[in-house]
Amino acid sequence: MVLAHLNLLRKIVGIIGNFIALCLFLSPTPTFVRIVKKKSVEAYSPIPYLATLINCLVWVLYGLPAVHPDSMLVVTINGTGIVIEIVFLTIFFVYCGRQKQRLVISAVLAAETAFIAILAVLVFTLQHTTEKRTMTVGIVCCVFNVMMYASPLSVMKMVIKTKSVEFMPFWLSVAGFLNASIWTIYAVMPFDPFMAIPNGIGCLFGLAQLILYGAYYKSTKKIMAEREKQPGYIGLSTAVAHTESDKIENFNQQLNGG
Numbered sequence: 001m002v003l004a005h006l007n008l009l010r011k012i013v014g015i016i017g018n019f020i021a022l023c024l025f026l027s028p029t030p031t032f033v034r035i036v037k038k039k040s041v042e043a044y045s046p047i048p049y050l051a052t053l054i055n056c057l058v059w060v061l062y063g064l065p066a067v068h069p070d071s072m073l074v075v076t077i078n079g080t081g082i083v084i085e086i087v088f089l090t091i092f093f094v095y096c097g098r099q100k101q102r103l104v105i106s107a108v109l110a111a112e113t114a115f116i117a118i119l120a121v122l123v124f125t126l127q128h129t130t131e132k133r134t135m136t137v138g139i140v141c142c143v144f145n146v147m148m149y150a151s152p153l154s155v156m157k158m159v160i161k162t163k164s165v166e167f168m169p170f171w172l173s174v175a176g177f178l179n180a181s182i183w184t185i186y187a188v189m190p191f192d193p194f195m196a197i198p199n200g201i202g203c204l205f206g207l208a209q210l211i212l213y214g215a216y217y218k219s220t221k222k223i224m225a226e227r228e229k230q231p232g233y234i235g236l237s238t239a240v241a242h243t244e245s246d247k248i249e250n251f252n253q254q255l256n257g258g
Contacts, residue, residue, distance in 0.1 A: 010189040014073035017182040021077045024175035025052070025084045031169055032091050041096045043158075043167055046105055048151040049088050054112045055148040056081035058141045061120055062194070067133040138194030145198030149180060149205045156212055164220045165213050173213060177206025 028049070035041050056078040061067060063074030093105055119140065127133050155168045180202030187195035 006189055010186060011073070013182065013186045013189065017179070017186050018073055018077040020175065020179050020182050022080060024172070024179045025081045027172040027175040028088060028169060030171075032088055035091060035095050039095055041092055044092075045154065046089065046092050046096070046101070047154065048148075049085050049092065050105070050108050050112070051144070051148045051151040053082065053085040053089065053109075054115070055141075055144045056085060057112065057116045058119070058137065058144050061116065061123075062134070062137045062141050067123065067130060067137050069130060134194070138192075142194055142198045146201050149176065149198065149202035152176075152205070152209060156209060159212050159216055162223075163216050164223050165216050166220055166224065168209065168213065170213055173206060173209035177203065177210060180206050 031044060035044065059078040060075055060082065063071035063078065065072075068074075089105065089109070093102055096102055096105070119137070123133050123136055127136060152168065152173075159165050159168050180199045184196055184199040184203060187193075187199060
């Protein structure tokens, strides 16, 4: 009886987690509406969306019955996430404006696709029990889940440097924190370390973003108001875009041995 109630509670938490995760996946929508309207990605980075895509791919593999039984709620939401991230990345690709950045996005997408295909083949051919498959794919999931939650670190650094949260979407931060929290709860009924550990870390990253937002919200309003008063000002987005462009150029030179 207790086990039946626990399973029911786990399903309810999982359904709530699906809803919150859907909100997380859709939370950048205003950002992409802005990108489409301005026909420019400005200083926004594709890294969070590339990280989220590979995260969804490995979690779909993890939730398959042949890998980790009774995890269909994990498959449904991450399958939906894959579709959403592909749409976002397509928009980013169209409006990024820099050929080098498009090449980077294409290369990363190809690498992610190849990685998940190779992982699936190896797991299903070399491992013949769900316990072994769960451990192998679960470890990979931990790595990419932490990467997804840590992907806004570059944006957080920008917030501290500029004292502005203009390019750190508030609702994305809220959704990330709530998503990590609900899946941490889901992971303890029964305990699943491969879900509990990365989502617990995600809670800390999400909380840090919300603290930054609260700390720099007023200064952001002040900075934006002062910029609007100055004739011929160079917008923050333009200044940051130049900075990011310089970083990408330097990175490419390093890759080429320059």
